[in-house]
Amino acid sequence: MTSAAGRLLLIPAPLEQVAEPRAWLCESDRQLAGSLARFYVETPKTARRWLKALPTVLPLQSLQVKPLPPADARTVWQEWLAPMIDGQTVGLLSDAGCPGVADPGALLVRAAHAAGIEVHPLIGPSSLLLALMASGLNGQRFSFQGYLPVERAERLQALERLSRRSAEGQETVVLIETPYRNQAMADSLLQALPGGSQLCIAVDLTGRSQSVLTRPVQAWRRAPPALPRKLPAVFLFLCLPASPAR
Amino acid sequence: MTSAAGRLLLIPAPLEQVAEPRAWLCESDRQLAGSLARFYVETPKTARRWLKALPTVLPLQSLQVKPLPPADARTVWQEWLAPMIDGQTVGLLSDAGCPGVADPGALLVRAAHAAGIEVHPLIGPSSLLLALMASGLNGQRFSFQGYLPVERAERLQALERLSRRSAEGQETVVLIETPYRNQAMADSLLQALPGGSQLCIAVDLTGRSQSVLTRPVQAWRRAPPALPRKLPAVFLFLCLPASPAR
Numbered sequence: 504m505t506s507a508a509g510r511l512l513l514i515p516a517p518l519e520q521v522a523e524p525r526a527w528l529c530e531s532d533r534q535l536a537g538s539l540a541r542f543y544v545e546t547p548k549t550a551r552r553w554l555k556a557l558p559t560v561l562p563l564q565s566l567q568v569k570p571l572p573p574a575d576a577r578t579v580w581q582e583w584l585a586p587m588i589d590g591q592t593v594g595l596l597s598d599a600g601c602p603g604v605a606d607p608g609a610l611l612v613r614a615a616h617a618a619g620i621e622v623h624p625l626i627g628p629s630s631l632l633l634a635l636m637a638s639g640l641n642g643q644r645f646s647f648q649g650y651l652p653v654e655r656a657e658r659l660q661a662l663e664r665l666s667r668r669s670a671e672g673q674e675t676v677v678l679i680e681t682p683y684r685n686q687a688m689a690d691s692l693l694q695a696l697p698g699g700s701q702l703c704i705a706v707d708l709t710g711r712s713q714s715v716l717t718r719p720v721q722a723w724r725r726a727p728p729a730l731p732r733k734l735p736a737v738f739l740f741l742c743l744p745a746s747p748a749r
Numbered sequence: 750m751t752s753a754a755g756r757l758l759l760i761p762a763p764l765e766q767v768a769e770p771r772a773w774l775c776e777s778d779r780q781l782a783g784s785l786a787r788f789y790v791e792t793p794k795t796a797r798r799w800l801k802a803l804p805t806v807l808p809l810q811s812l813q814v815k816p817l818p819p820a821d822a823r824t825v826w827q828e829w830l831a832p833m834i835d836g837q838t839v840g841l842l843s844d845a846g847c848p849g850v851a852d853p854g855a856l857l858v859r860a861a862h863a864a865g866i867e868v869h870p871l872i873g874p875s876s877l878l879l880a881l882m883a884s885g886l887n888g889q890r891f892s893f894q895g896y897l898p899v900e901r902a903e904r905l906q907a908l909e910r911l912s913r914r915s916a917e918g919q920e921t922v923v924l925i926e927t928p929y930r931n932q933a934m935a936d937s938l939l940q941a942l943p944g945g946s947q948l949c950i951a952v953d954l955t956g957r958s959q960s961v962l963t964r965p966v967q968a969w970r971r972a973p974p975a976l977p978r979k980l981p982a983v984f985l986f987l988c989l990p991a992s993p994a995r
């Protein structure tokens with residue numbers, strides 16, 4: 504790799520799905536990201552909205568914006584990496600938050616490492632991280648488990664397994680859900696978790712309806728949450744330590 | 750809680766431990782954090798360096814900067830929360846990265862929730878998140894396990910347990926270590942992990958010596974890393990799926 508090699512720049516995207524998001528990068532990173540001409544993205548339409556908001560130095564219609572292949576595709580990454588090997592820095596952008604974290608992009612990043620291309624992540628919003636910080640739950644040990652099964656009995660079973668893990672390792676468990684299933688997820692959590700567990704529900708982080716509430720499960724049961732069907736939510740819980748008798 | 754209630758603002762700190770860090774917050778958040786007069790912090794000396802760099806609107810010597818109590822103290826949080834209940838917004842600041850995530854602060858945040866105080870997290874650097882993004886490892890399922898035991902045999906045992914967990918759930922495991930033990934940690938990882946596992950070592954994220962490399966363990970074994978004794982590192986690994994015979 505020569506010093507003229509291009510890098511893969513990981514560009515976080517805004518979390519709030521609005522036409523004109525507030526600035527979400529620090530100034531020097533914004534300029535760096537805005538100077539590029541080629542982007543690999545999750546959804547071109549969404550990416551163009553964020554690139555317009557950055558804004559980019561080059562006119563929007565002159566940018567090369569290419570959607571990432573499906574995760575299950577047997578992608579030959581060579582052609583994706585060629586511009587970087589030729590010296591051009593390329594931006595990777597997902598629809599919301601950080602590429603590769605609860606979002607596509609990791610396979611391209613892995614391929615870049617294998618080809619010796621430098622990967623440079625920019626500081627930016629992540630709903631998982633913001634939720635964890637704001638939850639007050641254990642940030643010394645936590646795990647992100649993505650989406651749980653949709654089918655109710657399977658989901659309750661998964662929650663029981665995760666609540667044991669949380670109790671045993673004092674580990675905060677972080678989950679997300681498709682917005683229209685937020686309420687079903689909350690209902691399952693209130694059913695499956697022991698009453699003494701702490702449950703945090705973080706809605707619309709960085710957005711205008713942001714709300715972060717951490718309460719014991721028994722308190723949530725007395726006043727169950729009514730969750731919006733169109734706003735993203737993060738769910739976090741921490742169970743009480745397993746009793747020594749276990 | 751009246752609408753005049755103060756909030757608890759979670760302010761990320763720079764990761765690079767230098768006298769004059771580059772800007773690490775987006776402009777509107779920088780202004781918000783810089784407008785405060787009272788801060789609860791991990792280490793006052795370090796916090797004052799970041800507050801000077803923000804900078805704050807009020808002169809540095811007029812700020813109220815109070816160190817957080819030790820994690821094992823039986824803290825009565827009432828007096829800490831009183832300024833917020835009285836309407837003043839207070840900033841929470843740890844030494845590096847995001848308060849409450851691999852850093853102190855979560856107990857105060859939890860107390861704020863219990864008192865009905867609004868908690869507002871700002872976007873900022875987290876070495877864990879940047880490392881995960883840049884690693885190319887699985888960001889759909891991961892766990893942060895903090896520090897492993899220092900004693901070598903115990904550490905190897907912990908790594909074996911975590912590598913089983915990684916294989917079974919295809920979960921990326923994220924670890925940190927005190928910088929002067931970075932090399933010992935890398936040595937243990939190369940010894941304990943199966944050769945086909947992917948290991949990422951991320952050093953000095955956002956700093957001048959930033960380096961992020963992801964390679965199979967067997968490749969690291971052929972060219973073992975020489976890690977700096979004074980720069981922070983994040984270690985991440987992902988083991989190959991357990992064979993169906995298990």
